[in-house]
Amino acid sequence: MSSDREVIALDAWGDTLPDWIIVLVQECDRSSQNAVAQKIAFSPAVVSQAIRNRYSGNMRSIESRVREVFMSAPVLCPALKTKIESAVCLQYRRRAETWTHGSPFRVKMIRACRACPKFNKSDEE
Structure with a gap:
């Protein structure tokens, strides 16, 4: 069963979610949006905007932080x-x-x- 955040992300991004958005949603569902925001050093509002594909700033910077913190390449x-x-x-x-x-x-x-x-x-x- 999909979480509310996953449904929101699918509506915003389309049927194929970027891998880092999937991880971002999963981490928010696992803990909280505030905790995830703190770990990647962005505000909870920016995390929400990224999931909704509405962030007007540099989306690559969020992607980079998600990859660094949660995907740890x-x-x-x-x-x-x-x-x-x-x-x-x-x-x-x-x-x-x-x-x-x-x-x-x-x-x-x-x-x-x-x-x-x-x-x-x-x-x-």
Whole structure:
């Protein structure tokens, strides 16, 4: 049986929902829209607008966050020289915004994250 959000998404997006919208709907149904919004660093209103295909901002930024947080595709971290889950990458990028110099590892990650092309993408809305 379909959830109310899934019905709304199908009405808005058509018969073929993007995979990230399916995940967004499932995560909202599993917990709450507010909890999902907090995890992807958008407002609950933006999450609702994305599900309804009515968000007038950069929809790719929402897609990127959903993929990073809930779909967690591996990405190559230039600083660690290994693949890490995109959710972990997002955590490092968020920390790089506020971290202060405290240890050699933090300094390395701050510099690497701030120089990474994905760092500036995390601020798109």
